[in-house]
Amino acid sequence: xxxxxxxxxxxxxxxxxxxxxxxxxxxxxxxxxxxxxxxxxxxxxxxxxxxxxxxxxxxxxxxxxxxxxxxxxxxxxxxxxxxxxxxxxxxxxxxxxxxxxxxxxxxxxxxxxxxxxxxxxxxxxxxxxxxx
Numbered sequence: 001x002x003x004x005x006x007x008x009x010x011x012x013x014x015x016x017x018x019x020x021x022x023x024x025x026x027x028x029x030x031x032x033x034x035x036x037x038x039x040x041x042x043x044x045x046x047x048x049x050x051x052x053x054x055x056x057x058x059x060x061x062x063x064x065x066x067x068x069x070x071x072x073x074x075x076x077x078x079x080x081x082x083x084x085x086x087x088x089x090x091x092x093x094x095x096x097x098x099x100x101x102x103x104x105x106x107x108x109x110x111x112x113x114x115x116x117x118x119x120x121x122x123x124x125x126x127x128x129x130x131x132x
Contacts, residue, residue, distance in 0.1 A: 009049035009116060016118075017044040036124055046121040052076055052113055056106040058126045065120030067099040074113015080105050 007024060015023040034040040052074055059081065069078060071091045078089040078097050081104035091097045093113060099105045
């Protein structure tokens, strides 16, 4: 691991690499745009956290693999765009949900709290909520 210190997963992401190593990645404003543009490569799974205080204003999808959403505190609604229509999964503190590879999804906050995401972030795409 590049940083043996304790870090907040809201400001430093962890890349769990396929070779078994872990890389600490400081979150910068360029991180997501660079990843989506192919300027940054990930060799495994990305682990990150965020304070869920308001609804996501965009949909996202991860073509490189499934995503695990773990709610540490609070409660969210995980919204999935599926071929049969939109589906909603209620996820409360201590619960986890899986977002299938390539499925457009977003999070709506029911009760503010902290959420941990584990994703194959390579190739992540975003689109505005109002693009439907």
